[in-house]
Amino acid sequence: MALDSNRVIIAGGGPVGLVAALALGRAGIPVTVIEKGDGPQHDLRASTFHPPTLDMLDEFGITPKLIEHGLIAPTWQFRDRATGPVAVFDLGLLKDDTAHPYRVQCEQWKLVGFLMDEIARLPDVEVLHGHALTSVEQDAAGVTVTAEAADGPVRFAGRWLVGAEGARSPTRKTLGIGFDGMTLPELFLVVSTPFLFEDVFPQLSPINYMSDPDEWLVLLRTRDFWRVLIPADPNAGEEHLLSDAFVRAALKRVHATAESAPTLHRTLYPVHQRVASTYQAGRVFLAGDSAHINNPLGGMGMNGGIHDALELARLLVEHWVADDPERLGVYTRRRRPVAYDEVQAATLRNRQILNERDPAVRNARLDDLRRTGADPVAARNYLLKSSMILGLRQAATVQ
Numbered sequence: 270m271a272l273d274s275n276r277v278i279i280a281g282g283g284p285v286g287l288v289a290a291l292a293l294g295r296a297g298i299p300v301t302v303i304e305k306g307d308g309p310q311h312d313l314r315a316s317t318f319h320p321p322t323l324d325m326l327d328e329f330g331i332t333p334k335l336i337e338h339g340l341i342a343p344t345w346q347f348r349d350r351a352t353g354p355v356a357v358f359d360l361g362l363l364k365d366d367t368a369h370p371y372r373v374q375c376e377q378w379k380l381v382g383f384l385m386d387e388i389a390r391l392p393d394v395e396v397l398h399g400h401a402l403t404s405v406e407q408d409a410a411g412v413t414v415t416a417e418a419a420d421g422p423v424r425f426a427g428r429w430l431v432g433a434e435g436a437r438s439p440t441r442k443t444l445g446i447g448f449d450g451m452t453l454p455e456l457f458l459v460v461s462t463p464f465l466f467e468d469v470f471p472q473l474s475p476i477n478y479m480s481d482p483d484e485w486l487v488l489l490r491t492r493d494f495w496r497v498l499i500p501a502d503p504n505a506g507e508e509h510l511l512s513d514a515f516v517r518a519a520l521k522r523v524h525a526t527a528e529s530a531p532t533l534h535r536t537l538y539p540v541h542q543r544v545a546s547t548y549q550a551g552r553v554f555l556a557g558d559s560a561h562i563n564n565p566l567g568g569m570g571m572n573g574g575i576h577d578a579l580e581l582a583r584l585l586v587e588h589w590v591a592d593d594p595e596r597l598g599v600y601t602r603r604r605r606p607v608a609y610d611e612v613q614a615a616t617l618r619n620r621q622i623l624n625e626r627d628p629a630v631r632n633a634r635l636d637d638l639r640r641t642g643a644d645p646v647a648a649r650n651y652l653l654k655s656s657m658i659l660g661l662r663q664a665a666t667v668q
């Protein structure tokens with residue numbers, strides 16, 4: 270055994286695993302994080318932080334850093350790619366619901382860095398890079414995990430295990446927990462560029478979802494560049510989709526003057542919509558992408574994972590002395606319905622709004638959004654859902 274067993278083991282040092290480690294460590298609970306990568310991952314995926322996540326991370330001193338190294342987005346919008354703005358949502362309508370009535374655009378790898386800095390101050394939280402969890406065993410008293418490291422397998426003992434190793438979670442697979450759902454037929458291509466889209470599109474927000482029957486588009490501003498997200502045909506082949514010719518043509522379709530814009534990153538993502546059948550098996554929990562994955566239209570995956578991590582950490586602290594897995598069942602009961610009813614529903618609906626081909630249905634959906642955006646009461650209700658506040662409020666009532 271590499272360690273004493275009176276601690277929480279967290280598999281995965283991504284945003285979700287590290288938030289859980291920080292929250293537990295700050296409460297005085299010893300933690301070991303085992304992370305497969307050799308160092309913090311330079312992950313470009315998430316860029317949006319919703320208001321309640323900013324409220325939660327503020328408690329750890331992280332939110333001011335996200336703001337300092339990111340960009341405040343006071344509004345976001347739906348557009349028709351051909352005709353322009355449909356509905357502009359002003360997050361200021363949430364001023365009585367959150368201390369942060371805006372979204373913050375900041376890359377997820379920056380969050381991982383800030384979390385590592387905070388964790389480094391804690392006496393009994395360690396992050397072991399280069400350790401890939403391979404198997405999990407548990408009995409009534411605790412868990413034992415095996416990780417593959419450079420010098421061979423290492424075993425760790427703990428009281429609880431949090432599987433936060435992302436979508437392919439070996440923890441979830443080892444325990445045989447189902448992960449039903451579907452894989453979307455299209456790939457998502459993300460390209461970042463310093464091209465100034467705000468100079469060529471009037472009334473752009475930092476976050477723009479653009480509906481189009483042929484090729485929907487998302488334009489996301491981060492501090493240093495724009496991220497362009499479009500659907501791509503998996504049959505076209507990765508090499509072609511990432512080629513200069515394809516990317517230039519795609520940028521030209523966004524705006525004629527963007528054709529020769531430089532690009533900094535080009536990444537293709539397969540996208541899935543899946544939720545684990547349970548988030549707990551005895552002394553083992555799932556959190557973040559290991560428990561639920563969804564398309565990024567709405568920016569909810571990492572935010573929901575952070576909400577999982579903080580709810581789970583709170584429950585583990587509360588029940589540390591009682592040490593009874595049955596008392597922790599409330600974690601699945603609170604967090605799993607949010608993944609279905611809020612996140613899966615919203616992200617699939619956003620995709621439908623963006624890619625609808627039937628003109629009548631498309632117009633009806635856009636008209637509906639137009640009406641919602643124009644009515645402050647309806648817009649606030651819509652923002653409570655899309656900002657993930659309502660799901661948290663509902664979850665808090667579950668016993």
Ligand SMILES: Cc1cc2nc3c(=O)[nH]c(=O)nc-3n(C[C@H](O)[C@H](O)[C@H](O)COP(=O)(O)OP(=O)(O)OC[C@H]3O[C@@H](n4cnc5c(N)ncnc54)[C@H](O)[C@@H]3O)c2cc1C
Nearest residue numbers: 281283285305314315316317402435557558568570571572
């Ligand atoms: C294009 C795109 C844009 C997105 N934008 C947003 C957004 O704006 N907002 C949002 O909320 N979400 C967004 N997401 C989703 C977001 O990126 C994920 O939900 C988030 O990364 C999940 O965090 P996690 O810590 O659960 O998992 P991950 O970030 O996948 O981290 C898992 C960690 O576990 C490690 N690991 C893997 N296997 C093992 C093992 N066997 N042992 C130990 N460690 C292991 C990995 O190296 C990694 O460090 C986006 C996703 C995509 C694809």
